[in-house]
Amino acid sequence: MVSSLLLQSAAGGIALLFGLLVLLVTLAMIVWTYSDAQKNSSHPAFLWAIVVFLAPLLGLVLYLILGRDRV
Template sequence: MAAGGLALLMIVLFFIFSIIIPFWVYSDAQQNSSYSAVLWALVAFFGGLLGLLLYLLIGRDRTGGRGGNHGGNDGWNDNERSNEPDLRR
């Protein structure tokens, strides 16, 4: 009986984490990734722990926020948002 209870507990935990992990990845990717949060949530859902590991290794921007150097702002055009003159001429 104890083995059956343990197996049931493992199955329940598996399903709980299968739902919690993609939701966490989605909310974290909205804040910390310049890539699509929905795409990363799908990777975590279908990939399980491997999908979570992929997100943690390559999905999060090292700068910690949207607009990382994935085709976005590379820092060279910041003078448009500031009052400082452009001295690169």
Template sequence: MLSSIFLQSGGGGAFVLFFLIFLVTIGMVVWTYSDARKNSSHPAFLWAVVVFLAPLLGIVLYVLLGRNA
């Protein structure tokens, strides 16, 4: 019964999915910024912007190129 109400809610499921993806993206940006402040010689703000604009590619580029560890 609850699942049929959820499916008929007019797109609420899509909103929840979008919200979760947004939270994961913001989490990746925050982690990248805090990690880049400690482990990178490049500006942390720029790495955070890269991860915000292209989340998956940005995080891979940061781990491969941005960290001095």
């Protein structure tokens, strides 16, 4: 009984840590896209940040392919 409860709480803790990690990585991608778009894109940086917010991985790939100006 006690070991079952302990395993459930450990799994919940691991899930919470994983969720926080995913959140931090997503926020870092949004901030990086916004700051990079201000320097390297003729498109509005705020719109690229919204695209990455709505679809993190796809938005980042789209920004890297379409959003950055060729230098």
